[in-house]
Amino acid sequence: MRGRDEETGEFLDISRSQNRRDALDVLALGEKLVSLTPAQLARVPVPEDLLPHIAEAKRITAHIAHKRQLAFLAKHMRREDDATLDAIRDALDANSDTSRREVAALHRAEDWRERLLKDGDTALSALLAEYPQADRQQLRTLVRNAQAERAKNKPPRAFREIYQVLRNLLLPAALGLEATAADTDDDDIGDADSAED
Structure with a gap:
């Protein structure tokens, strides 16, 4: 149900552009997780179901296959709630400062x-x-x-x-x-x- 509300003129749903920006943000977050060492990853509150996908993305080195695995990881990350993703971002920021x-x-x-x-x-x-x-x-x-x-x-x-x-x-x-x-x-x-x- 896309479009505008006839009475208020507000959009009824998030725009496709905003959805794409959010998806790219999650993809970048996934790339950061894959680039972490095991010790750094252990300090980040990553849900258990994402760990095998992160390990698989680390294992794959072929360029296109690696990109495909990152996209697959991002797809699973988008299923997580915003609080979980925010906690991961906060931990990564703290890790970079540390x-x-x-x-x-x-x-x-x-x-x-x-x-x-x-x-x-x-x-x-x-x-x-x-x-x-x-x-x-x-x-x-x-x-x-x-x-x-x-x-x-x-x-x-x-x-x-x-x-x-x-x-x-x-x-x-x-x-x-x-x-x-x-x-x-x-x-x-x-x-x-x-x-x-």
Whole structure:
């Protein structure tokens, strides 16, 4: 029942153009979901029935088939109520803000590491003034070992350990979290090593 109300002159239904804009918006939202890593996707309140479609869209790499799968995912997403889609959008916005803060903290950890290796005790004093909970002795030993590794062309074991210590120090503060045991997991260490390379 399209058209206008004879008495008020208002449209009786949403226009086709608006329907198309809404559909394209949901398609873009689906593309964002497909581009997320599994860890990021776990933080988004995606309904269980959409997860297999997202996984399938990630699996398919052929261009046209991927576009077709994204359209299929968007079709299923349009069946969800507006509150669910809004919750997904809000979580993605929060994730992007968190990701930006996390990346900034990791860059700061790299900067502090370079300062510690270059300036030694001066940089360490500045770091401790900003982060008094840092372990002075551990950092001093790691800096000394990293400098010796560089001088002898050895593998950068202590260099990486400095990064891990700084990462575990700076990241919780940047995200507004308290340091937890999960920050020192071996899995996290492997992730940060690959991120710094």
